[in-house]
Amino acid sequence: MSFNPRTLLLGLALIVVGGFLANQIQTSSGDVDVSTVRFAGNNGVVTHARLYVPDGVSNENPAPGIVAIHGYINSNETQSGFAIEFARRGYVVLAPDQTGHGYSDPPAFANGFGGMDALAYMRTLPFVDADNIGLEGHSMGGWSSLIAASVMPDGYQSIVIEGSSTGTFGAPEGTPTWPRNVAVVFSKYDEFSQLMWGVEVPSDITGTDKLKTLFNTDELVEPGRLYGDIDAGTARILYQPPVTHPGDHLSTRAIGHAIDWFDRTLEGGEPLPAENQVWMWKELGTLLSLIGMVILIPSVITGLVHSAPFRLITGTPATPKSLTGGGWWLGAAVFIALPVVTLFPFKGLSEAWGWSASAWLPQNITTQVMVWAVGVGIVAAILFALWHVLLNKKAGATARDYGLADAAGFSPALILKSLGLALAVVGVLYSLLLATVYLFDTDFRFWVFAMKPLSALQLRIALSYVVPFCLFFTVVAVLLHGQLRQSHWSFRRELFVNWILLVIGYVLLLLFQYIPLFLGGSMTIASEPLWTIIAFQFLPLMTIAAIVFTVAYRATGTVYTGAFINGLLVTGIVVASQATHYGF
Known part of the structure; x- marks a missing residue:
């Protein structure tokens, strides 16, 4: 196979164009300063985070802030759609890597998943209005946000939990008065409805006792209806965008719901309509760069x-x-099926x-993937060896x-x-x-x-x-x-x-x-x-x-x-x- 310079140039061009596009959207064409920060929290655990500071924000002109926390086995970049849109509206955004994720110190799950350290750090920034801070977290990031809200009950004004819930995996149970001004964004096709709210069908969360207690009602919770009072800190609202759990990150509606809630519960943001979003162009840019790498x-x-x-x-x-003829199709079927049918059972062996x-x-999920891969490799190697010894060796097949x-x-x-x-x-x-x-x-x-x-x-x-x-x-x-x-x-x-x-x-x-x-x-x-x-x-x-x-x-x-x-x-x-x- 020969070297193709045109493919090389195309790949490089896509990487450059994609990277430039993603950078321009991420920084709002230079109107938002995006930098990385590191700070020590409880027990000396160091958190790595991405900080978005809109143009014009200073110690003399502080802005409201939002801590945007990703979910399990993700990193701060996963929250970039939310962070970009919040920053475009004048909010200072801190998107941390949870403990044990990205470039933050391990282990995972330490320090309340890192949310309380992030909120504490945000409150030290002199250009952030400490009386107007919101918390937004997806999945495990929602639990992290809730733990931060429980540790610092006066340190935030409102919270959005996306694909998450109260009273799960260390997150405190919700009550009619806690947490303060909470929006629950739980998608119609969220895969984690059983874990989060105890129901098999995601849309059925409206009838769960846990959600009804949080919303202070004995009836089915009505999506889109405002419950409680924002000024009193008891406001609650449920949104159900028609996407999956990870689909929240690719949904203008899921991101728009978070924008809308902070616009209603925080002061100092710019009144840009929730449907005015550009984050998807950053997603396109990084995708172009990824495609360029593959083409190369x-x-x-x-x-x-x-x-x-x-x-x-x-x-x-x-x-x-x-293999030829029907034997090829049988071999192909085994090749396709073996890794898939063993994925769930083999990954649980460790x-x-x-x-x-x-x-x-040190990484539980990577270990599970490794155990699955080794198991599939052993079974496949045995089947291949049997085929060689019993059939193909007679045809003169060799290592070559x-x-x-x-x-x-x-x-x-x-x-x-x-x-x-x-x-x-x-x-x-x-x-x-x-x-x-x-x-x-x-x-x-x-x-x-x-x-x-x-x-x-x-x-x-x-x-x-x-x-x-x-x-x-x-x-x-x-x-x-x-x-x-x-x-x-x-x-x-x-x-x-x-x-x-x-x-x-x-x-x-x-x-x-x-x-x-x-x-x-x-x-x-x-x-x-x-x-x-x-x-x-x-x-x-x-x-x-x-x-x-x-x-x-x-x-x-x-x-x-x-x-x-x-x-x-x-x-x-x-x-x-x-x-x-x-x-x-």
Whole structure:
């Protein structure tokens, strides 16, 4: 496969254009100063946060403030839609990384999830009107906001909990007089209705005793109706936008409800209509940068593999001795189904075995993903070995036909050189990410999926997980190229088939879960809301994996480079986006 300079230029252009667009929206074309801050809170735990300060705000001209807190296994950038719109309306916005998330100190869940530290810090800023501070939190960020409100009952004026609830996971129970002036934004298709409000169907929260107690009524709570009195601090309102739990971050209605509530309960903001929103252009910008990075992958691999240091591992794939006819369709069905049907049961094995966060495996969700990947890899490797021994060996298949050796045979040197090439490819992509962060203060992301730089601690954590992920992708590569690849396929067809094989199972899983929810019920497996949402991230991850696998195998003729690139990329993406549960 040859190097294509046009693809390289297109990818770079998308990264630059996307980064510039995202930066302009994030800063309101320079009218909002966006910076990062770090501050120590309880027990010396250091919080990392993004601070938005509108133009004209000063010690002499203080503005109202809003603390906007993200949910579990997210970071402050997830709240950027809310933060951008609040800042456009003259509010100083502090968007912290919760403890153990992003670049804040671990462990996760410490210090009331970090909300009380953030509120305390906000109240120290001389350019913030301490009598006009709002709290906004999504999911676990809602609990964080509620805990902050309970610790400092006179430190805020109003609160918005999005996809969240009172009386859950350490958050105090709501009463007719506490918290002060609260808006509940709970979507019609929120996956966490059972956890948050104790009902299977999200729209049924209007009849729960917990919500009725908060709203001081014996009747069904009426969405959109104002209960209580704003001046007395007892105001309550329920909004139910027609989106999912993570969909709040991509909903003009969900964000608009928060804008409207703070406009009604805080003083000093600019009267900009709630429907006047621009945050989605920032989301488009970071998506363009993400697409640009993905487009660059073929050019980076082919450019490096033909460079002097790696020219010796350039090779042509062997003619495959793979499945054909009905056997191919059976093999494809097993390939698609195995990782999906094992996702929920395998990810729970680490908990069943009693594993807890440790210095070696400090991220619980990443550990669960790793256990699933290793389990799938073992089962797949056994099935592949049986197929080889019982059937394909008789056809003369060798390690070369499976991409495990090159024309000269198998050697450890081949693996080491492939690892060197993989490190070089990932290094180039990572350098572009760092350059984007430096130039535009944005990264590569869309919605719940993000590529962001690793902190020093996260880099050390990634070393604990990278080997199992590389082994998993090696098994996947052998199956793709040694069992399912067909010799007559063009590059485009092979790329398309690999993408379908890697992605379609998760699409079917999401349809299986969400169709009943969107029809007015609950998810098919209602006990797995978190991992259903996590499954969305497999779509971009496996799209990237399909491109890497196809290009790297065509360029080298072996499975190792593609497996190592995918292992390194996925480990970095997952570790940077997950919560760290062990306190180093």
